[in-house]
Amino acid sequence: MSNTRRYxxxxxxxxIGVLLDLEEYQQLTRLSPPDAELLVGLSEDELQALAHxxxxxxxxxxxxxxxxxxxxGQLSETDQAALDHLLHYVDQLSILKTxxxxxxxxxxxxxxxx
Numbered sequence: 001m002s003n004t005r006r007y008x009x010x011x012x013x014x015x016i017g018v019l020l021d022l023e024e025y026q027q028l029t030r031l032s033p034p035d036a037e038l039l040v041g042l043s044e045d046e047l048q049a050l051a052h053x054x055x056x057x058x059x060x061x062x063x064x065x066x067x068x069x070x071x072x073g074q075l076s077e078t079d080q081a082a083l084d085h086l087l088h089y090v091d092q093l094s095i096l097k098t099x100x101x102x103x104x105x106x107x108x109x110x111x112x113x114x
Contacts, residue, residue: 039103047107050100053093059086 004024008017020028039047055063066083069075075083105111 035106037099037102038106039099042100042103044104044107047100047104051097051104053097055090055093059089062086063090 004021006019007015008019010016042050063086066075066079066086069079070083
């Protein structure tokens with residue numbers, strides 16, 4: 001990046017705008033995603049790992065147990081709160097995994113056009 005910048009200055013000498021060379025502009029626009037759902041700053045390998053992530057085995061076992069006991073109506077208030085917390089965590093993980101897959105598709109240019 002050449003960092004050649006020219007400033008636009010008003011009558012009082014205050015900077016009110018900037019002109020960038022094309023290379024610097026392109027670098028800056030790559031840093032700010034056009035879509036808030038894109039995950040930026042992660043490598044492709046990191047996005048792949050995130051897209052294929054899962055609950056830790058101990059948490060999955062706990063979730064399975066709580067779900068089975070909930071189906072039988074055997075949950076205490078404490079266990080119900082733990083189940084609610086785990087389900088919220090699973091929802092957040094699903095959203096993050098979906099955003100990682102979306103970002104990978106965006107980078108590959110394989111998103112369907114709207």
